Each structure stands twice: as structure tokens, then as C-alpha cells.
Amino acid sequence: xxxxxxxxxxxxxxxxxxxxxxxxxxxxxxxxxxxxxxxxxxxxxxxxxxxxxxxxxxxxxxxxxxxxxxxxxxxxxxxxxxxxxxxxxxxxxxxxxxxxxxxxxxxxxxxxxxxxxxxxxxxxxxx
Numbered sequence: 173x174x175x176x177x178x179x180x181x182x183x184x185x186x187x188x189x190x191x192x193x194x195x196x197x198x199x200x201x202x203x204x205x206x207x208x209x210x211x212x213x214x215x216x217x218x219x220x221x222x223x224x225x226x227x228x229x230x231x232x233x234x235x236x237x238x239x240x241x242x243x244x245x246x247x248x249x250x251x252x253x254x255x256x257x258x259x260x261x262x263x264x265x266x267x268x269x270x271x272x273x274x275x276x277x278x279x280x281x282x283x284x285x286x287x288x289x290x291x292x293x294x295x296x297x298x299x
Contacts, residue, residue, distance in 0.1 A: 173242065176210035178220050181243040186222065186277045190247065195226040197252055198284040201275040202267075219244040222277065223270065225252050225284065258290035268295060 173181075179201060186199045203221030205214065214220065219237055222245060224230075230249035237246045254260070254267070261267045271291035279285045 173214055173216075174210065175205055175208045175212055175214045178214045178243045179205070179210075181241045182220050182222055182245055183277050185240045185245060186224075190222070190224050191278055193224065193226075193231060195228055195230075196224060196278075197227050197281065198225040198279045199223065199277040200225075200270055200284060200288075201277060202248065202270045203246075206270055206273065206275055214243075217244075219246040221246045221248065223248050223250050225250050225255060227252055255284065255287060258287060258294060261287065261291050262294060271295070 182201070190196065190199055200223050201221065202223040204218070205220050208214070220243055224247060226249060228251065230251055234249060235247040237244060239245070254264070261271050268291065271288045272295040273292060274288060276284050276288055
């Protein structure tokens with residue numbers, strides 16, 4: 173399966189399942205698939221990381237890794253407080269790479285999309 177096809181499956185899972193969790197405010201692709209071209213094959217043993225963002229507290233039980241429509245997803249949670257400003261995201265190497273290019277899956281308020289654009293504009297700048 174191509175990376176773009178796996179991301180489409182992940183997007184579908186977020187729409188059908190993840191977005192229905194209490195306190196959900198958004199989701200984005202996270203991890204190594206953000207660095208892969210869309211038209212390369214995602215190895216069957218590789219997972220596709222998804223970060224779900226929640227308004228306040230994150231759910232106590234992490235979903236972790238599971239198969240959904242032949243894609244191994246790894247779903248993690250993040251409180252919205254950790255993605256409030258471009259400076260905050262850029263200061264966290266675990267998050268900055270996920271915002272360097274478009275990768276927002278769901279964003280009802282539009283805040284994650286605005287944040288992504290601001291992070292992408294400053295991502296390559298040295299400090």
C-alpha cells in the first residue's frame with residue numbers, strides 16, 4: 173500500500189472513530205511517515221502514527237497500535253495545551269516535524285491548520 177493510501181485509511185479512522193472521543197479537537201499525522209513521499213510503498217510492518225488532540229485531559233487508556241483496514245495505526249494523545257503557539261511546537265522536536273508540512277487530518281476549529289502554516293514558515297530557521 174502506498175503512503176498516500178495508508179494516510180487515506182488513517183483519515184477515515186479519525187473521521188469514523190477518533191473524532192467521536194470526548195474532548196476531541198483535532199488530529200494530525202505524526203512520526204516517520206511525514207518524511208516519506210506519498211507515492212512510495214509503506215512497508216506492511218510499519219505503523220502510521222496519528223496524534224489526537226484533546227481540549228483538556230487526554231483519555232486515560234491509550235489506544236496504541238492496532239490494525240484498521242490493513243494499515244497498522246498507532247494512535248497517541250496530546251492535550252491542546254501543548255500545541256498553543258508556533259514557538260511552543262518549534263521548541264519540541266517531537267512535534268515540530270509533524271507540522272513542517274501539511275498533515276492535519278481533522279481540525280474543526282481551524283486552529284491546528286493555522287498553527288501548521290506558522291510552524292512550516294519558521295521550521296527551517298536557525299535559532
